[in-house]
Every structure is written in C-alpha cells, then in structure tokens.
Amino acid sequence: MIxxxxxxxxxxxxxxxxxxPPIVLLVTTGVAFGFDWxxxxxxxxxxxxxxxxxxxALYRLVxxxxxxxxxxxxxxxxxxxxxxxxxxxxxxxxxTLFDELSSLxxxxxxxxxxxxxxxxxxxxxxxxLDSPVLILDQKDQLKHANPAVSTLFSVPWQxxxxxxxxxxxxxxxxxLWHLSEDNPFNMTKTWQIRQSEFKENNNNYHxxxxxxxxxxxxxxxxxxxxxxIRILNHEVRNSLTPISALSQNLxxxxxxxxxxxxxxxxxxxxxxxxxxxxxxxxxxxxxLPLPNYQRFxxxxxxxxxxxxxxxVTINLSEPLFINADKAQLEQVILNLIKNAxxxxxxxxxxxxxxxxxxxxxxxxxxxxxxxxxLDQGCGIANPANLFVPFYTTxxxxxxxxxxxxxxxxxxxxxxxxxxxxxxKQGAVAMISFPVDFC
Numbered sequence: 001m002i003x004x005x006x007x008x009x010x011x012x013x014x015x016x017x018x019x020x021p022p023i024v025l026l027v028t029t030g031v032a033f034g035f036d037w038x039x040x041x042x043x044x045x046x047x048x049x050x051x052x053x054x055x056x057a058l059y060r061l062v063x064x065x066x067x068x069x070x071x072x073x074x075x076x077x078x079x080x081x082x083x084x085x086x087x088x089x090x091x092x093x094x095x096t097l098f099d100e101l102s103s104l105x106x107x108x109x110x111x112x113x114x115x116x117x118x119x120x121x122x123x124x125x126x127x128x129l130d131s132p133v134l135i136l137d138q139k140d141q142l143k144h145a146n147p148a149v150s151t152l153f154s155v156p157w158q159x160x161x162x163x164x165x166x167x168x169x170x171x172x173x174x175x176l177w178h179l180s181e182d183n184p185f186n187m188t189k190t191w192q193i194r195q196s197e198f199k200e201n202n203n204n205y206h207x208x209x210x211x212x213x214x215x216x217x218x219x220x221x222x223x224x225x226x227x228x229i230r231i232l233n234h235e236v237r238n239s240l241t242p243i244s245a246l247s248q249n250l251x252x253x254x255x256x257x258x259x260x261x262x263x264x265x266x267x268x269x270x271x272x273x274x275x276x277x278x279x280x281x282x283x284x285x286x287x288l289p290l291p292n293y294q295r296f297x298x299x300x301x302x303x304x305x306x307x308x309x310x311x312v313t314i315n316l317s318e319p320l321f322i323n324a325d326k327a328q329l330e331q332v333i334l335n336l337i338k339n340a341x342x343x344x345x346x347x348x349x350x351x352x353x354x355x356x357x358x359x360x361x362x363x364x365x366x367x368x369x370x371x372x373x374l375d376q377g378c379g380i381a382n383p384a385n386l387f388v389p390f391y392t393t394x395x396x397x398x399x400x401x402x403x404x405x406x407x408x409x410x411x412x413x414x415x416x417x418x419x420x421x422x423x424k425q426g427a428v429a430m431i432s433f434p435v436d437f438c
Contacts, residue, residue, distance in 0.1 A: 019051050065094050072101055136206040140165045177208055243268050291325035291411050298322050302360060309337050314360040324412055332405040336373040336429045343377025369433045376426040380418060
C-alpha cells in the first residue's frame with residue numbers, strides 16, 4: 001500500500017537525496033588522494049553551504065506559489081473576491097494557474113454583485129408588500145420579515161427575530177408549511193400560505209407569504225347567495241304568476257261554471273305542489289347528512305347495481321374494499337347511470353338496438369380509486385352549469401341530481417367530474433376517491 005506524504009516532505013527528502021551523492025563523492029575522493037583533515041573538512045563545509053543555499057532557494061521557488069494559492073483559495077471560500085495573488089512567473093503552468101484563479105475570482109465577484117443586487121431587490125420588494133412575509137432560516141427560525149408582520153403580531157417583527165416557527169403559529173408537515181391549529185390569531189380557515197425556497201450565503205431559507213382570503217371567501221359567499229336568490233326568484237315567479245292570474249280570474253268572473261272552477265283549482269294545486277317539491281329539493285341539498293363510513297366491497301356494490309339496472313355493462317375481477325357510505329355512493333352511481341340512459345335516449349343517431357349499453361369501469365392507481373360511467377349520448381353542451389343547482393336541459397328534470405351527487409362525493413373527500421368522451425360521441429362521469437379510503 002503506497003503511503004501518501006505531503007508535497008513538502010517528499011520534496012525535502014528529494015533534496016536530501018540530491019545532496020548526499022556529492023558529499024559521499026567528496027569523502028571518497030579525499031580518502032583516495034590523502035587530503036589532510038583541514039583541507040578536506042573545509043571543502044566539505046564549503047560544498048554543504050553552497051548546496052544548502054541552492055536547495056533552499058529551489059525549495060522556496062517551488063513551494064512559495066502554493067502558499068500564495070492557498071491564501072487566494074481561502075479568500076474565495078470566505079467570499080472575499082478582492083484578493084489577487086501575483087504569480088512569481090510570467091510564463092509556464094504556474095503563471096497560467098494564477099491567471100485562471102484570478103479570472104475565476106473576478107467572475108465570482110461579478111456574480112456575487114449581481115446576486116447581492118437581486119437580494120437587495122427581493123428584500124426591498126418584501127418591505128413594500130401588504131401581505132405578511134416571513135423568512136425562516138435552516139433552523140426554522142425567523143430571520144427577516146416585513147412591516148405587515150409587525151402589524152399582524154402587534155409588535156415590531158425585530159422582537160420576534162430568531163423565534164421558532166412553532167411559536168409563530170406555523171407547522172411543517174410533509175415538507176410543506178401550514179398554519180397550526182393553535183396559531184395565536186385563529187387564522188387557519190381565513191389565511192393561506194404561499195411558500196418558496198432560496199439560497200443565500202450557502203444557506204437555505206424558506207420564504208412564506210400569508211394571504212388573507214377573507215375577502216375572497218366573502219365574495220364567493222355573496223355570489224352564492226346571489227345565485228340562490230336568482231334561482232328562487234325565477235322558480236317562485238314561474239309558479240306564483242299563473243296562480244295569481246287564475247286567482248284573479250276566479251275573483252273577476254263569478255259566473256264561471258263548477259267545471260271551470262275545478263279546472264282552475266287543479267291548476268293552482270298542481271303549481272303549488274311543484275313549488276313545494278322545489279323547496280323540498282333545496283332542503284334535501286342543504287340537509288344532506290355526513291357519510292356513515294363502513295367497509296364494503298365496491299365491486300360487489302357495482303355488480304348489484306348492474307343486476308338492478310338494465311343495459312349496463314361492467315367488467316370487474318377481484319374485490320376492492322373501500323371505506324365509504326354505501327347507501328349514498330349507490331345513490332350517486334344510480335343517478336349517473338340514469339343520466340347516461342337519458343342522454344343515450346336523446347341521441348337520435350344512436351342505434352338503440354345495438355349500442356344501448358352504459359359502460360361502467362373501475363380501476364385503482366397509486367393515488368386514487370376511480371369509477372367511470374360512460375355513455376354514447378349527445379355529449380355535454382354547457383359544462384359550466386353542470387353542477388349549478390336546479391339548472392337542467394331536460395324537459396322533466398329538476399336540476400338537483402348532479403348537484404346532490406357532487407356534494408355526496410365531496411363529503412367523501414373525492415371528486416365528481418363530467419367531460420365529453422374523446423374516443424367517440426358521448427360523455428364520461430368520473431368519481432375519484434383518495435387511495436386512503438381503501
């Protein structure tokens with residue numbers, strides 16, 4: 001095994017090895033020619049002085065540049081790019097090495113200057129933002145913030161410097177920052193965190209921006225109320241207008257026959273019942289119970305639905321157990337199958353004697369469980385209003401089925417979507433659950 005020595009040690013041994021042969025030669029010559037002791041010792045001493053001077057000069061000549069290079073690299077490591085080492089040579093490999101390091105130092109100095117300018121702009125921008133911004137260091141402690149943080153905590157943010165993130169109401173889970181449940185301002189439901197990372201002086205920092213979404217929530221809530229009022233106004237007017245007209249006719253035409261009065265009263269009763277059904281539908285949507293979770297075989301449930309409903313094809317193999325509300329999920333799937341049949345019946349171009357089956361597909365990925373209901377109807381003409389309550393394109397539709405189905409799936413932490421098919425005419429309804437439900 002080859003032992004590694006320092007360059008200095010190896011060079012010193014090499015110089016000693018160079019010095020020994022002349023001394024041995026001188027001693028041998030002196031003995032052979034019978035030099036007297038004075039002449040012989042004087043010659044040896046003179047030779048030693050000359051060789052030693054030459055070897056010391058050679059040692060310094062070879063190793064001195066390395067010490068200069070060491071000082072330069074130490075300065076680069078400390079991000080001090082102002083130091084310049086001058087080469088003792090004007091040509092050769094050493095001069096080239098010094099020039100390259102000087103060029104590298106100059107390039108690093110330019111990059112650092114650009115980076116410092118960028119960081120200056122970043123911190124300046126943070127200072128101007130109205131949203132609270134916090135910068136956490138690699139120890140998850142507060143390093144910097146903006147005046148909005150001082151306003152939020154009602155104290156200068158400098159007094160919070162070096163505070164751990166937990167004391168600021170922040171919690172890190174799975175590499176992402178969240179507002180902890182016990183944050184000092186109960187901001188969990190009305191604030192969101194946007195986060196990113198950057199590096200400064202070889203240290204990683206987390207930049208967190210807190211966004212108050214209260215106004216956005218209020219805007220969405222106001223929009224929802226406006227939609228509800230618009231729908232209620234439309235439906236109630238549709239029912240009350242003919243009732244009011246018929247009532248006015250009954251009051252202004254006392255000579256109506258009994259049959260005419262009975263007919264008018266039946267119309268009034270029918271419209272009143274329709275209005276009550278409309279209000280009951282709204283009540284069903286608003287009072288939907290939370291899921292009653294139980295473990296069951298999803299394949300068995302789909303097979304049971306396929307045997308109950310005609311014209312449904314389903315290709316399933318091994319069991320797939322999930323935790324969900326069996327009754328609610330069955331209601332959703334039945335509603336989607338019903339919609340698929342109605343869509344196919346409205347497609348006049350579809351050969352009903354051959355292509356009249358609704359296809360149900362089930363599969364599991366690494367992240368989710370997916371149920372697809374595919375039809376061959378006319379497709380979706382207005383996807384933006386699909387899940388708007390009481391919006392419908394069907395002559396006898398209530399417009400509540402899809403809204404109720406989506407609410408059920410949302411309560412299961414899943415998603416319900418409807419899109420047009422890409423392989424052929426028709427639509428596909430897709431239910432997806434997190435794989436945690438298995």
